[in-house]
Amino acid sequence: MPLATASLESPVGTLTLVASDVGLVAVLWPDDDPRRVALEPATAAEDHPILVATAGQLRSYFDGGRRTFDLPLDWRGTAFQREVWAALLTIPYGETRSYGALARAIGRPAASRAVGAANGRNPLSIIAPCHRVVGSTGQLTGFAGGLKAKATLLALERRAGELPL
Structure with missing residues (x-):
C-alpha cells in the first residue's frame, strides 16, 4: 500500500508525517538521516485522514493541551x-x-x-x-x-x- 506524506511546522522544526492506510508510519525530523527510518517512496497527501489527525494532535501537544496521542500506528521494524x-x-x-x-x-x-x-x-x-x-x-x-x-x-x-x- 502506498505511503502518504505531509509537512507540519512545529517548535522543533518542520516535521514530515508519513502514513499508510493502516496508520501513522513515521514522524521524521528536518535533517533526519534517510537510513535511520527506511521507507518506500511516499506521495504528498495533506488531506490523508491519518495525517490530518496526526497534525491536529501534534499541534495540541505543542500547545500544551495534549498529553497522549490517539492514532492508529503502523509500526515498521523488527x-x-x-x-x-x-x-x-x-x-x-x-x-x-x-x-x-x-x-x-x-x-x-x-x-x-x-x-x-x-x-x-x-x-x-x-x-x-x-x-x-x-x-x-x-x-x-x-x-x-x-x-x-x-x-x-x-x-x-x-x-x-x-x-x-
Whole structure:
C-alpha cells in the first residue's frame, strides 16, 4: 500500500508525517538521516485522514493541551524494535526513564545498549516518546532530532505539566 506524506511546522522544526492506510508510519525530523527510518517512496497527501489527525494532535501537544496521542500506528521494524517502541508509550507525560529502566521494563535487563539502538530507530518520534529516554544519570543523550529538540520537548512537557488541564 502506498505511503502518504505531509509537512507540519512545529517548535522543533518542520516535521514530515508519513502514513499508510493502516496508520501513522513515521514522524521524521528536518535533517533526519534517510537510513535511520527506511521507507518506500511516499506521495504528498495533506488531506490523508491519518495525517490530518496526526497534525491536529501534534499541534495540541505543542500547545500544551495534549498529553497522549490517539492514532492508529503502523509500526515498521523488527519484533525487538516494536517491543521497545511499545514500551515508550508507557512512559508518562513529563517523566523520563533511563535506557536501563526501559530494558528492565521489557524484561531484558542486560539489553540497555540494544534498547538504545532500537530507541534511535524509533520512526514515531514524539508520538512514541523516545525523547523521554535519558542516560543513567539523567543526562540527555542521542536523539534523532538533536539534543536541542529533545530538551525543547522535555521543557514543554515540564511547563505544561504545571498547568491544570
